[in-house]
């Protein structure tokens with residue numbers, strides 16, 4: 197079987213555009229999920245009354261429903277309730293909703309890894325609960341958390357491949373369109389794989405590098 | 418002598434239990450300003466627990482603790498404020514590993530006490546100089562020896578300008594050759610009139626530094642005495658047995 201390079205060249209701009217869109221949505225969604233995750237983990241750590249229960253419900257809901265369903269709910273379900281969000285907003289919210297719980301778990305793991313004696317020595321110099329989190333717990337938790345945060349980023353990036361289901365022209369969607377129109381199955385799938393590799397591989401390498409750097413900088417008391 | 422000073426910390430009928438098990442029972446002790454109290458007792462008798470109760474790391478089940486006359490069992494007590502007045506140094510020199518020596522020292526004064534960085538930095542430098550570690554101010558804890566870390570931990574507590582310092586076996590985790598440098602720092606503090614409660618297993622040091630020895634056995638104060646008296650002529654059988662262990 198030989199590749200139709202001409203077709204590939206002609207489809208390239210479409211893929212480029214889709215790749216940027218995927219990246220943009222993923223970036224915003226992941227950023228939001230980091231924020232949500234951090235907040236949730238702090239609520240769980242501090243056992244904030246009322247909020248703690250809410251966070252637990254959210255985490256169960258988020259972890260135990262597929263992103264596709266979450267997207268459908270946001271995109272089609274909310275419209276029925278009179279709230280209409282754009283496709284892209286739905287995609288970002290959906291990704292953040294899914295990712296938030298995974299990030300929360302990652303942060304929680306890191307927070308729990310900080311030793312009791314570190315916390316007590318922070319308490320005994322008079323730090324408030326929030327100061328303790330901010331100056332003692334999070335900086336130390338970060339190094340421990342980084343590998344799982346990285347894995348979550350990659351997981352979420354891959355999850356973006358179902359954005360097409362709510363009519364977003366992401367990589368997957370473009371591929372399906374092209375197959376439908378031109379039957380160039382092999383070429384389009386090839387481009388799809390390459391596009392994801394171009395996005396994910398550098399990220400993966402960067403995260404590995406970062407983990408190593410942070411670990412060297414932080415450890416050994 | 419120091420008994421004439423005003424009472425800084427007063428412990429009245431303190432009781433601490435873990436579940437149903439009493440760990441401290443009916444502890445009564447007055448610590449005067451400038452006094453150095455050394456707490457002795459065999460392992461598990463409740464020495465660490467006593468110190469931890471004093472700065473609120475452990476809740477107490479009975480009795481009262483008063484700092485400068487104010488009850489710490491009061492519902493409205495502001496522990497963050499109280500802890501600024503009570504410096505504590507633990508056995509395992511828990512410096513924050515992600516901060517330099519100077520950052521470790523500045524954290525409390527700047528974030529808790531909201532003091533101006535410049536002023537704190539000056540004080541910190543002075544204190545560091547006094548313990549001989551000013552040249553290590555930009556190092557990370559992992560670059561320091563155990564004895565150095567412990568001296569930094571002492572400086573970190575001192576920089577909050579506490580009324581009283583609590584030391585819990587601060588040399589127990591150190592190699593013998595580093596014990597001295599840390600004990601010297603504490604002796605220096607005693608000379609300057611710092612009020613201190615010290616838990617230690619270093620009997621020679623206890624004798625040298627203490628104004629008053631408190632011997633605890635099984636969660637109860639068994640004997641309170643002046644050091645000379647305690648070491649040469651302990652009144653209770655339990656204290657005699659305890660001291661025998663330290664004589665080879």
Ligand SMILES: Nc1ncnc2c1ncn2[C@@H]1O[C@H](COP(=O)(O)OP(=O)(O)OP(=O)(O)O)[C@@H](O)[C@H]1O
Pocket residue numbers: 435440458459460461462463464465466467
């Ligand atoms: N969190 C806890 N839960 C239950 N029991 C505890 C707890 N902490 C300490 N204890 C018990 O309380 C008693 C006093 O402990 P503490 O650590 O105060 O002893 P210590 O005099 O400091 O001993 P050491 O010289 O070994 O440090 C011990 O019997 C210990 O087993």
Ligand SMILES: [Mg+2]
Pocket residue numbers: 464465466585586
């Ligand atoms: Mg102890």
